[in-house]
Structure formats: C-alpha cells, structure tokens
Amino acid sequence: MTKPAALKRQTSSGGVIYKKSGDDILVVLVSVRGGKFWCLPKGLLDRGETPEMTAVREVREESGLSGRIVEKLGDINYWYYVKGDNIKCRKTVHFYLMEYLSGDTADHDFEVDSAEWFTIDEAIGKISFKGDKGILLKARARLREIADK
Numbered sequence: 001m002t003k004p005a006a007l008k009r010q011t012s013s014g015g016v017i018y019k020k021s022g023d024d025i026l027v028v029l030v031s032v033r034g035g036k037f038w039c040l041p042k043g044l045l046d047r048g049e050t051p052e053m054t055a056v057r058e059v060r061e062e063s064g065l066s067g068r069i070v071e072k073l074g075d076i077n078y079w080y081y082v083k084g085d086n087i088k089c090r091k092t093v094h095f096y097l098m099e100y101l102s103g104d105t106a107d108h109d110f111e112v113d114s115a116e117w118f119t120i121d122e123a124i125g126k127i128s129f130k131g132d133k134g135i136l137l138k139a140r141a142r143l144r145e146i147a148d149k
C-alpha cells in the first residue's frame with residue numbers, strides 16, 4: 001500500500017503591479033515552466049518578513065520592477081502535490097495591488113522565463129489559474145473605482 005502523503009503548509013505573497021498607458025491599464029504577468037503557465041509574480045515569505053515586504057521583494061525579483069503597495073486585494077488557497085517527495089502542500093498566497101515606480105521587465109530573475117506588460121483585459125484572458133484570475137478581476141474593479149474618484 002502507498003504511504004499517505006505528508007501534509008505541509010506554505011505561505012507566499014505577490015502583487016498585481018500596474019501602470020497607466022493612455023486609456024489603458026497595464027499589469028505584469030510572469031511565465032513559468034517554459035511558457036506553459038502565466039502567473040502573477042509571487043514567492044515564499046522569508047523568515048522575519050511581513051507579507052507586504054515579501055510582495056514588494058518578489059515582484060522586484062521576478063518582474064524586475066519596483067512598486068509601492070496601494071492596498072491588499074485578497075488571498076488565494078490551493079493544494080499541490082510533490083510527487084517524488086509524496087507531499088501534499090496547502091498553499092496560501094496574499095496578493096497586493098501595487099503601483100509601478102521604476103525598473104524594466106528585462107531585469108526579471110532566472111526563476112521565471114519572462115515578465116511582460118499586458119493590458120489588464122489581455123492579462124485576465126491569459127492568466128493560467130482560476131485563483132490568480134479572481135485577483136486580477138478584483139484589481140480591475142478596484143482600479144476603475146480609484147480612477148473614478
């Protein structure tokens with residue numbers, strides 16, 4: 001009989017970094033696994049970091065861009081299975097809306113295959129996972145509210 005999988009918990013944090021371009025709002029997605037998936041930039045909390053600190057650091061590392069947190073967008077949760085290690089992992093990811101300050105997507109790190117700006121509508125169509133898509137939909141709604149103020 002196969003041994004039951006060990007259970008593990010992980011917490012990551014990431015962001016929807018945006019800038020205006022004419023009438024459009026652009027956001028950054030990163031591609032991973034050879035371009036198979038398009039995701040929001042995110043990563044594991046380091047020891048002593050708050051989720052806000054991690055979001056700013058991971059967005060900078062994975063997308064090459066510096067941003068300032070505007071507000072929290074929400075959390076997502078998912079399970080994934082690490083086959084060779086027989087581990088089932090429950091992951092929570094905190095997401096923040098971040099205003100672009102500086103930097104270039106060409107400076108993304110090796111953990112991602114590319115980092116690219118898309119209109120928020122294109123990004124919603126392109127993003128691979130349902131949870132990330134929910135976060136982008138929320139970001140679009142919030143950015144419209146902010147723009148109307």
Ligand code: ATP
Pocket residue numbers: 012013037039042043044076078079080091129130131132
């Ligand atoms: P991190 O970026 O937090 O350091 P990682 O790159 O080690 O994490 P994940 O991105 O969580 O790991 O990927 C682990 C597994 O979960 C992969 O199989 C991936 O395809 C899947 N996955 C990634 N993001 C999501 C999501 N939003 N919803 C469901 N499954 C996801």
